[in-house]
Amino acid sequence: MSAVHAAAMTNPVIPGFHPDPTICRAGEDYYLACSSFAYFPGVPIFHSRDLVNWTQIGNALERPSQLRLPLTGSFSGGVYAPTLRHHDGRFWLITTNVDDGGTLLFTAKDPAGPWSDPIRVPGVTGIDPDLAWDDDGTCWCTYAGIRQVRLDPETGHTFGEPRRLWSGTPGALAPEGPRLYRIGGFWYLLIAEGGTERGHSVSVARGPSPRGPFEPCPANPILTHRGTDRPIQNTGHGDLVEGPDGSWWMVLLGVRPRGGTPGWHVLGRETFLAPVRWEDGWPVIGEVTPALDVPWPPHPVPAPPVRDDFDQEELHPRWLSLRNRHPEECTTAERPGWLTLHARGGSLEEPDVTFMGRRQQHLSCRTRTLVDPADGIGGLCVLQDERHHYEIEATGTEVRVTARVGSLHTTPATRVVAPGPVILRIDALANKGGGDARAEPDILELGVEDEDGAFTVLAMLDGRYLSTEVAGGFTGRVIGMYATAGTVRFDWLDYEPAD
Incomplete structure (x- = not known):
């Protein structure tokens, strides 16, 4: 082969x-x-x-x-x-x-x-x-x-x-x-x-x-x-x-x-x-294994783009919202080349939160977005369900990491930033195996990236708390953008596998 x-x-x-x-x-x-x-x-x-x-x-x-x-x-x-x-x-x-x-x-x-x-x-x-x-x-x-x-x-x-x-x-x-x-x-x-x-x-x-x-x-x-x-x-x-x-x-x-x-x-x-x-x-x-062998040549398809610049009026079918998607609250037409989100619910715990994301498809990956919070509050999150999620959000003059695990809601890190757009980043780093029997499945690093690509990690969080074994239910992780106050705009989102 x-x-x-x-x-x-x-x-x-x-x-x-x-x-x-x-x-x-x-x-x-x-x-x-x-x-x-x-x-x-x-x-x-x-x-x-x-x-x-x-x-x-x-x-x-x-x-x-x-x-x-x-x-x-x-x-x-x-x-x-x-x-x-x-x-x-x-x-x-x-x-x-x-x-x-x-x-x-x-x-x-x-x-x-x-x-x-x-x-x-x-x-x-x-x-x-x-x-x-x-x-x-x-x-x-x-x-x-x-x-x-x-x-x-x-x-x-x-x-x-x-x-x-x-x-x-x-x-x-x-x-x-x-x-x-x-x-x-x-x-x-x-x-x-x-x-x-x-x-x-x-x-x-x-x-x-x-x-x-x-x-x-x-x-x-x-x-x-x-x-x-x-x-x-x-x-x-x-x-x-x-x-x-x-x-x-x-x-x-x-x-x-x-x-x-x-x-x-x-x-x-x-x-x-x-x-x-x-x-x-x-x-x-036959065996269900990580490697496959089929008796015919593959028909490769173009790899999905790792970046969406929101230049098209129609969103790619990979993008998901929660329960519904109102065009007036989630649009690429209001500011050309940007995704504009208008907040409904005031937090990710609320059922009407304005959210748009994509499935996490790799055990290790990097997700980045350029966000302009303008007069709003919003950012980038890893969402298991409404009671289990990590996020890094911008408020205009501050970036903060928050975590919700069941009844526990905490803000482990904050940082003052200059007004205007900021690059938010979340890295998922899979456990490669071995070590302590209590070892986590992965670590999630949440932080900000400067214009030169340098990544400042504000928090490193245990990934087990965003798993089905902890949260229960039938869904998996979705990584995406949200707004919980006012209007928040996103110039692009870049999702890159790192397995």
């Missing part, structure tokens, strides 16, 4: 907070979607030609009419576990908005969008809905439980009472994330179970029809890393896809814990890829 080839074959294939992946193929093109929870826009959509190199081409839910997220909801509310399918010349996406009436179905001719307004499916009352069509065109929706009901996807109407298909492995926690496929002479029912933490796993059953009866695989679970010291943990919530060459693959979620015991993962649940082979009519999942 050449050096270029080897460099392209890395796991996770979509790093950072991209959980619950679902995949489909149309011709030689693969499309993938993920959960987005309380972030707006929702459900990122990716494209690939080789399953390894992915480009975000949009977000399925980018209009308020598609995605309603109340201010009273938590970061781990909102949009859960979609399923993406290509059928009869259209793309179909079904998901659950737990804060807005449950199951929603969307369609598009082009997965890059635009996607339709939602078709509501009140007859599906559980999370993690799946879509599958049998030979006569009947559509079946299977969801966490594991339950199934016949569905008219054009109207959202369901027929009859849902029936339980299979309860999964006896004693296993939380059978969910079902995927139903017709492969050869069988219908296969793939599920996640064991919870989405260290006990996560994938099991499978098969039957003669989409309604079963289903016979469990004797080798269940067919995928789990529980009880191991592998660098990738929490493996589960898989989706199968067949390549044009007849090979089979699984996308799944996993995490990369760092530091000492018990290990902390800070990027959230990420999207990984694993090979699949078939033995005696059952799928066998």
Whole structure:
């Protein structure tokens, strides 16, 4: 394998907070979607030609009419576990908005969008809905439980009472994330179970029809890393896809814990890829490792820019806001070449805070921004949720570092600065392994940078407190810009991986 080839074959294939992946193929093109929870826009959509190199081409839910997220909801509310399918010349996406009436179905001719307004499916009352069509065109929706009901996807109407298909492995926690496929002479029912933490796993059953009866695989679970010291943990919530060459693959979620015991993962649940082979009519999942080998040349895609100068009226689809995004409060039109944020909420703890960020996708990275606080207060933050975040903010004559960890709220450092724009910087420095069993997963350095690039660190903070193991919930770190008073403008943001 050449050096270029080897460099392209890395796991996770979509790093950072991209959980619950679902995949489909149309011709030689693969499309993938993920959960987005309380972030707006929702459900990122990716494209690939080789399953390894992915480009975000949009977000399925980018209009308020598609995605309603109340201010009273938590970061781990909102949009859960979609399923993406290509059928009869259209793309179909079904998901659950737990804060807005449950199951929603969307369609598009082009997965890059635009996607339709939602078709509501009140007859599906559980999370993690799946879509599958049998030979006569009947559509079946299977969801966490594991339950199934016949569905008219054009109207959202369901027929009859849902029936339980299979309860999964006896004693296993939380059978969910079902995927139903017709492969050869069988219908296969793939599920996640064991919870989405260290006990996560994938099991499978098969039957003669989409309604079963289903016979469990004797080798269940067919995928789990529980009880191991592998660098990738929490493996589960898989989706199968067949390549044009007849090979089979699984996308799944996993995490990369760092530091000492018990290990902390800070990027959230990420999207990984694993090979699949078939033995005696059952799928066998290959190793989920940091390095991949695929039997075809890669199709490299341009690396995403590390810097956004906010010169375009439309924001790149990678940018996220919390619950909604009001154009009058988050705009590049007001001051050309700058992102202008007008404050709503007065702190990052408030649900209506004005925020725009991007997922942290590398264990070590550097993020910088040039901020003009003008008559406002705002800055750069690392956000796990409203109760777990670190930030460095400018007030016009002062820069200060603040930290919120649960009920603890502190300001460990301040510095007087000259009025006007200032460069704020946050470096995430991953623990390289070894040392004390209580070692942190990473250190976050927050400070200011001068015109010559010299970095003055004002605070060094333990990264474990911005991890899922501490904060709980389903989201990962997002790094971004915010305003908590008045008007704050940002000339650029530069995110550079340092792994």
